[in-house]
Amino acid sequence: MQSTSQAIPLCDKDEGGASEMDGRTLLAYVSAGGATERYAHIIAETLRSRGHVVDVIDLKRDNIPDLSSYGSVVVGTGVRMGMVYRKGKRLLRRKDLEGRRLAIFLSSGIAIKSAEKSKAKFLEPLVEKYGLDPAMYDAFPGKMPGSGGKL
Numbered sequence: 001m002q003s004t005s006q007a008i009p010l011c012d013k014d015e016g017g018a019s020e021m022d023g024r025t026l027l028a029y030v031s032a033g034g035a036t037e038r039y040a041h042i043i044a045e046t047l048r049s050r051g052h053v054v055d056v057i058d059l060k061r062d063n064i065p066d067l068s069s070y071g072s073v074v075v076g077t078g079v080r081m082g083m084v085y086r087k088g089k090r091l092l093r094r095k096d097l098e099g100r101r102l103a104i105f106l107s108s109g110i111a112i113k114s115a116e117k118s119k120a121k122f123l124e125p126l127v128e129k130y131g132l133d134p135a136m137y138d139a140f141p142g143k144m145p146g147s148g149g150k151l
């Protein structure tokens with residue numbers, strides 16, 4: 001995944017690893033076709049390899065835990081028919097995200113050609129609408145119908 005290294009802003013800048021101040025990270029994703037799920041696990045492993053304690057939840061299956069025990073939250077979602085998945089948006093709307101380090105990633109077809117276009121079309125409006133201040137947000141190439149499930 002080309003942009004995995006962009007998860008690094010969630011890590012301590014000098015050490016390249018977690019500090020005690022970072023607390024736990026919640027990585028919550030929603031995926032229909034599997035791309036976001038795959039990215040979620042890659043990002044979780046990357047963060048763990050840098051010393052972060054990461055809890056991964058599938059928003060289709062799991063309840064959102066109490067966010068007060070998390071210093072950082074990563075939200076991953078896909079998009080279909082121009083609509084970012086509802087359960088991803090529901091988490092991004094939560095007021096208790098305030099004061100936590102936030103990262104957002106999106107899997108989308110548009111990002112196969114242009115991550116920037118995908119960010120501008122789907123993520124920037126959400127950041128604006130919900131008044132978010134993410135440490136980073138990015139779009140990754142999704143799976144396209146007929147691709148045989150390949151990313």
Ligand SMILES: Cc1cc2nc3c(=O)[nH]c(=O)nc-3n(C[C@H](O)[C@H](O)[C@H](O)COP(=O)(O)O)c2cc1C
Nearest residue numbers: 031032033034035036078081082108109110142143
């Ligand atoms: C029915 C359908 C509609 C889609 N609509 C869009 C779209 O409007 N914009 C886009 O960028 N990608 C679109 N895609 C591509 C998805 O964003 C891509 O499959 C991505 O992997 C979805 O994330 P997920 O695999 O985690 O569910 C669509 C895919 C499908 C199957």
